[in-house]
Amino acid sequence: MGLFDGTKRRHLNDLxxxxxxxxxxxxxxSLIERYMAAGDEAKALEMARKAVEKFPNSEKVxxxxxxxxRxxxxxxxxEITKALRRSPGKSLYERLASIYHSELGNRTKAFETALEGLAKFPQSDGLHLISGLIRMDRFHTDFLGNDFTEAVHHxxxxxxxxxNNYKAxxxxxxxxxxxxxxxxxxxILEQVLRANPGDTNAExxxxxxxxxxxxxxxxxxxxxxxxxxxxxxSPEGEHVRRIFDPSQGSSAVQVDRAKIEAFLVGFESMSGYKCSAVLTRDGQQYASHxxxxxxxxxxxxxxxxIYQCSEDASRRMDIGTFVSGELDTSVGRLAMAEWKGYIVGILADQPAKKEDLNAAVEKFVSLLSVG
Known part of the structure; x- marks a missing residue:
């Protein structure tokens, strides 16, 4: 048992x-999962937070x-869910929406919870605030005018x-x-600073x-x-954004076309791989193999x-823009994902597994992360 534990410890140290x-x-x-398996939730959470900060658009992260x-x-x-079934309350909806938004980063669940709460408690400034923050997050990701308008409304x-809701x-x-x-x-800022002269972001x-x-x-x-x-x-708008989110610049990155072309060739090592392509957010081809x-x-x-159809449908349904998706076709399984202004699509057939395609997409995310 001691030798086995020592081997696991060495593997953890190597990772x-x-x-x-x-x-x-x-x-x-992998490291987060190892920490969780070892029962070290504190280290798992610390590493998970670092991973989200470094790879914010990685679906797996x-x-x-x-x-x-969770x-x-x-x-x-x-406990909150049970309490809501028994006796819905404004503060319960506010707390649950806050957990999903601020602590879990699950924008979809947060928005669903906030909207459900607002249907019952339309005078909840807390739920309007959370709804506004979610719409603003979407605006910063998709740059859709409707998200801007809805965020302002909330x-x-x-x-x-x-x-006194100065955050709003x-x-x-x-x-x-x-x-x-x-x-x-x-x-608006003059009003805020009269009441809170020490608000550094407002100042x-x-x-x-x-x-x-x-x-x-x-x-x-x-x-x-x-x-x-x-x-x-605009450049001025990005300057404002960085006042509040210093680590966040423009969502677009520039990666050399030849580097991406060479990267796609590497997918040949994946069993069942057929072809791949990379588009820009406006749907134009950037690279293919x-x-x-x-x-x-x-x-x-x-x-x-497929991408254009997804974009059109997403806008009509007011659910943001394309993030990722999978599709079984007559010629194989297609995996797609958007990251930092690029859309990658990878087509593979048997014996490729879903995990293989997901790993390939994550490698693409890693490529764009280092530029």
Whole structure:
């Protein structure tokens, strides 16, 4: 037993050194799972938080983090859920939505909980705040004008219900400023700073817009429409965003086309691999590769059609934009994912397994993470 424990300890030490030297979504998730198997929830959570910070758009990392936190919070979630069945209460909905949003990072569950709560308690400034934060998160990811409008609505509603909800006011000023509507943001910030003169983010934002009033947009609607068309904020908008999220820049990254082409060739080592392609967020081909069974041009067109169909449907249903998906076709299983402005599609047949395709997608995420 002692030898067995010692072997497991050495494997854990080796994995820790690997993550320290060259962190990837795969090895960080493996380390988290090892910690959980060893019963060390504290280290598992610490590593999960580091993984989310380094690879925020890795679906596997996000899922693993949520699983770790869910285990820790499961008792409270269960208790709140039972209490809601017995006697729905505003504070219960606010806490549950906050757990899903702030502590688990599960935007979908948080939004569902907030909307369910608002249907019963429309005067909950807390639920309007959380709904606004979720819409703002989506706006920063997808740059859709509807998310901007809905976030503004929820922040304004929260502030009208509770004049002391300064978090709603600060985020409202932030959104206006990111769109260049400095004259709308300025009086809101003045109100916040009169009550909370030590709010560092509000102070930094107030200084910035005061120095850049000459660059204010004449039309908020036009500015938001331009952001949606460009799928990115203006330089001034990005500056505002970094006041609140210093680690977050523009979601787009630039990776050399030849580097991606060479990377796709590496998929040939995967059993069952047929072909792959990478698109930009506007649906244009960026790179592609095939083993020869399926023409590159045909697969790329197939990928473009699926992506565009998904984008159109997502916008009509108001559920954001494409993130990831899988599809069984007559020529094999297709795995797709979007990360940092690129969409990768990988087609494979038997004996490729779902895990093989997921691992291939995660490798693509790792490539874009290091640039």
């Amino acid at each position: 820790e050194r690997e993550v320290l030297a060259n962190p990837t979504p795969q090895n960080m998730v 996000q899922t693993t983090y949520q699983n770790v936190r 285990l820790q919070l499961q008792a409270e979630i269960t 922040f304004e509603k929260a502030a009208s219900i509770n004049a 006011l600060v985020n409202l000023a932030r959104l206006f400023s990111e769109a260049g509507s400095f004259y709308k943001a300025k009086p 930094a934002l107030f200084r910035f817009i005061s120095e850049n009033l000459a660059k204010a947009t004449p039309s908020l609607d036009d500015a938001v429409a331009e952001i949606e068309t460009r799928r990115e904020l 095939t083993r020869g069974m399926v023409p590159k041009e045909r697969f790329t067109k197939f990928l473009q059609d």
